[in-house]
Amino acid sequence: MNDREVIDKLANARRRMIEDNLKRRGISDTAVLKAMEVIRREQFVPEAYRSQTYADCPLPIGKDQTISQPYIVALMTEELRVNSDCEVLEIGTGSGYQTAILSTLAKKVYTIETIEQLAESAKSILTKLGVSNVEFYIGDGSRGWPEEKSFDRIIVTAAVPHLPKPLCEQLAEGGLMVAPVGPAGVQELMVCKKENGNITTQMVCGVRFVKLIGEFGFAE
Ligand code: SAM
Numbered sequence: 001m002n003d004r005e006v007i008d009k010l011a012n013a014r015r016r017m018i019e020d021n022l023k024r025r026g027i028s029d030t031a032v033l034k035a036m037e038v039i040r041r042e043q044f045v046p047e048a049y050r051s052q053t054y055a056d057c058p059l060p061i062g063k064d065q066t067i068s069q070p071y072i073v074a075l076m077t078e079e080l081r082v083n084s085d086c087e088v089l090e091i092g093t094g095s096g097y098q099t100a101i102l103s104t105l106a107k108k109v110y111t112i113e114t115i116e117q118l119a120e121s122a123k124s125i126l127t128k129l130g131v132s133n134v135e136f137y138i139g140d141g142s143r144g145w146p147e148e149k150s151f152d153r154i155i156v157t158a159a160v161p162h163l164p165k166p167l168c169e170q171l172a173e174g175g176l177m178v179a180p181v182g183p184a185g186v187q188e189l190m191v192c193k194k195e196n197g198n199i200t201t202q203m204v205c206g207v208r209f210v211k212l213i214g215e216f217g218f219a220e
Contacts, residue, residue, distance in 0.1 A: 010042050013054035017070055021056040025080070027074045035104045036074055041067075043125055044095035056180030063115050065210060067095040068157060072189075072207060079178050079191050079204060080153050080180065082106050089170065091141030092212065094159035096122025109134045110151070112141035122199055142214035144170045151175060159187045159209040168192075168199050180209040184218065 058066035093113035113119035144166035156179035
């Protein structure tokens, strides 16, 4: 198969993913569906797993980490209700796929990854794609963005035992945070809203994420 044929085959698989795994399972936000169509997941998946790019499952990205399942990326993005005025903080850059999706919807994305090699790889992919509204930081995202700042939206893409206090503090008034909260193994996907300084939470569904290792996450 030549390069053109591979690209066409993956484009067909991407369209099927959108119909079968996203729309059919209730993802309806047209901006989110468009972002999932425009961003080519294969660019974030290691060569060895490229043929499985559009299977609805997480895939290894090295360093014992995974790129999340497409349906969960779409669901979390839909629940986050991002618009072009939003500044978004993402905890767990991983492959950079979710970051790329968010970058098409938000004014600016700030993303934190604890593993340097993953952060550098994601940065290099996004730079090659010409994405210019993302700021990267390598460190413990459970402590929040390293400078004093508040965010309209926060997305946590690794499991936390409780909502990390620094993230609750950096969430702007009226802002939304989406996070998998619970013990290692199985968590609840929570949508959290800050109103009058208080955080209210709503459960979306059960999920299974790798652990967020950090001061306000899980211990090593
Ligand atoms: N959203 C990513 C993607 O689209 O590829 C997948 C994220 S993966 C499920 C979770 C990521 O969280 C891993 O890359 C892991 O290294 C990172 N992580 C774990 N603990 C962290 C911490 N304290 N701060 C920042 N990132 C962390």
